[in-house]
Amino acid sequence: MPSREEVAYFGAGPAPLPTPVLEQGAKAFLNYENTGLGLAEISHRSPTANKILADTRAGLTTLLDIPSNYDILFMHGGGSGEFSAVVFNMVAVWVENRRRRAESELNGDSDKILERVRQEVRRDLRLDYLVTGSWSLKASQEAASLLEPIGKDLVNIALDARKDNGGKFGSIPPEENWKLSPRQRGQGIESAFVYYCDNETVDGVEFPSFPKSLDPGLQDELEKPLVVADMSSNFLSRRVDVSKYAVIFGGAQKNIGITDVTLVIVRKDILSTIPPPSFLHALGIWSPPAILNWAVVAKNNSLYNTMPIFSIWIAGQVMKSLLAFHGDSKLAGQEELSNAKAKIIYDILDANSSTYQVVPHTSVRSRMNICFRVCKGDAAIEKEFLDGAESRMLQGLKGHRSVGGIRISNYNAVSMTNVEKLAEYLKDFAKKH
Numbered sequence: 001m002p003s004r005e006e007v008a009y010f011g012a013g014p015a016p017l018p019t020p021v022l023e024q025g026a027k028a029f030l031n032y033e034n035t036g037l038g039l040a041e042i043s044h045r046s047p048t049a050n051k052i053l054a055d056t057r058a059g060l061t062t063l064l065d066i067p068s069n070y071d072i073l074f075m076h077g078g079g080s081g082e083f084s085a086v087v088f089n090m091v092a093v094w095v096e097n098r099r100r101r102a103e104s105e106l107n108g109d110s111d112k113i114l115e116r117v118r119q120e121v122r123r124d125l126r127l128d129y130l131v132t133g134s135w136s137l138k139a140s141q142e143a144a145s146l147l148e149p150i151g152k153d154l155v156n157i158a159l160d161a162r163k164d165n166g167g168k169f170g171s172i173p174p175e176e177n178w179k180l181s182p183r184q185r186g187q188g189i190e191s192a193f194v195y196y197c198d199n200e201t202v203d204g205v206e207f208p209s210f211p212k213s214l215d216p217g218l219q220d221e222l223e224k225p226l227v228v229a230d231m232s233s234n235f236l237s238r239r240v241d242v243s244k245y246a247v248i249f250g251g252a253q254k255n256i257g258i259t260d261v262t263l264v265i266v267r268k269d270i271l272s273t274i275p276p277p278s279f280l281h282a283l284g285i286w287s288p289p290a291i292l293n294w295a296v297v298a299k300n301n302s303l304y305n306t307m308p309i310f311s312i313w314i315a316g317q318v319m320k321s322l323l324a325f326h327g328d329s330k331l332a333g334q335e336e337l338s339n340a341k342a343k344i345i346y347d348i349l350d351a352n353s354s355t356y357q358v359v360p361h362t363s364v365r366s367r368m369n370i371c372f373r374v375c376k377g378d379a380a381i382e383k384e385f386l387d388g389a390e391s392r393m394l395q396g397l398k399g400h401r402s403v404g405g406i407r408i409s410n411y412n413a414v415s416m417t418n419v420e421k422l423a424e425y426l427k428d429f430a431k432k433h
């Protein structure tokens, strides 16, 4: 039976966790801090659970320097649940802004207000998606499906990166070519938000930095977009200026912890801009279901229903271990380490380009999910590559079933030692092919 030290795991998620966190987790699962009860057994409303929530929030706030006008929510449903939550909540915010405006202009005449907003929803509401890979594509499809009852063309695919890249994901075309909806608040066609996936896990495409055309610091007050980002697969791997976003979300199971808990960082003004459910219903729009309703979750301290306290505790321990390891440099330290590990791999792939072909363009290569083909996708040689890796206990390297090839996931808990073991293998294999 192999030990943890012998196996080097590069799976895309669930992903490896720091061994000391798992060792403490095993104890906490059985008997938390000598209470005689394990963490999966205690009430989610107990003082212990409340402290775990508060500690985990504090860890995230410190790591990301989250400003005080943001709330941190723990939710169910994973990244996919947030694909829906984003639509429910952000459409409601858009409607509420229009309702408030109509209310002030129409002197509170409720029939006229309803009629005006009804027309505006069909005419003016847009949801902008930057589609750079399989996950943003899925999110945009979920939005289109949820909005189908009120209109067909409300989802604006402001960018479909496949169009510039022979029908495949692997590039992020220049921002001048994006077709973002107008953002003036309150009248005419107007985007409820601009959505993007910071790191596309399947396709190995990562935004190198925050898009300039969305930067609120570079816009007039009225032009500031509400930016929503999926950071499921690169959360806590580099610094993030949270103040540029309306919402950031991610499932925990890659860089943060184990599955079961979704983290959502949301600006507080969003939470106070949800209209009365009756108004949405009168427009034929669903009000957000309670467990996906950010305002409801926030009001209940993320305990609207039973939350997995053990998973939240694990996330808190991972954050604590990052803080202990990097000290004051916090995520700058992690960013440096993630970049260094990714560089070791990409350098070998590039130096052996007749054996290995990296899929995405150089400028958008993911530091987290390194996707490449072996001998131009020769099925037999790719199998040989995977079998050879397996024989050295290098595991989890098969590319996503939808795209094939090889994928090395370089999440935070993948150690430099394991990256070096893999680097040796990449070099040895290239010598033979």
Ligand SMILES: Cc1ncc(COP(=O)(O)O)c(C=O)c1O
Pocket: 013, 077, 078, 079, 080, 081, 135, 197, 199, 200, 201, 202, 230, 231, 232, 233, 251
């Ligand atoms: C970037 C990204 N977004 C969303 C998801 C979906 O997450 P979940 O499986 O937690 O719903 C994934 C899953 O791997 C992902 O990688």
